[in-house]
Amino acid sequence: VSSAYLIDHPPVRQQFYKTRSRALTGCTVLHTAESVMDSVGPDTGAENVAEFIRTRSTPGSYHDLVDSDSVVTLVPYESGAFHDGTGSNNWALSISFACATSDWRRMTPQKRKAFLRNGALAFKRQQDYRRSIGAPLTELRHITKAQSDAGQSGFCFHGDRDPGRRTDPGVAAPNLFPFDEFITECRSVMADTPPITEDEDDMAKYPLFLQAPDRPIALVWPGFVHVIANDEELAHATSRFGDFEPVGTRQWDVDVSLHVNVAMSRQAVEEIAAEVAETTKAAGNA
């Protein structure tokens, strides 16, 4: 069992299914916890909500809970959090922002970015878990309840799934969840490069996938980037980074045509990561 707040601090009543009864789909449900946002000093919102969840006598929990300066994993990803009364607890992962839907438009842009960045960090952790067990990844798009119930991949809002009772993380004006800003942060986090280290144990911990909307396109490893790209993306990368010597190419599969190992410096890894993310974003917008 992975480490999680509700493992280290057992809740007073059951707050998650230890193991899920259905396989994960690619759905991630987003929430706000509707807590009172701390606006002064260190942000203790997530910690306060975590403690509230530990001691509450009613069901209600999330996998990850974030505020502007922390990410708290409450429920292990292999378990089913009690985050949605409409049936997704056993097949979706969940992220909750420790604020209210009305806070999105009231907080400063810096604070909002910090919230969303931490949500993106939690999301990357969840994607890494999904990848580690061969579960579908969550695509960077907003899906409806019907799509989520049909097993499609993407982010569904709690308010989409439970429209009679919930509006989080912000489904209607003026309290809209800044979804595009969140996706920007997700792309940025996933394009970040792991630290280069000589230590083999550490190296094993830092494979970093760059995620296109529908598939992984690059695996960044300390000292290497394995670019899994189509011809166009590869041509772009090699034209931009002409000094890189592909050390091997091979057919990957029908959709993912090339897998290239390129030895390069950390700075080069960072540059190619950003470029590949941009190219993919542009391709996705075209």
Ligand SMILES: [Zn+2]
């Ligand atoms: Zn919710």
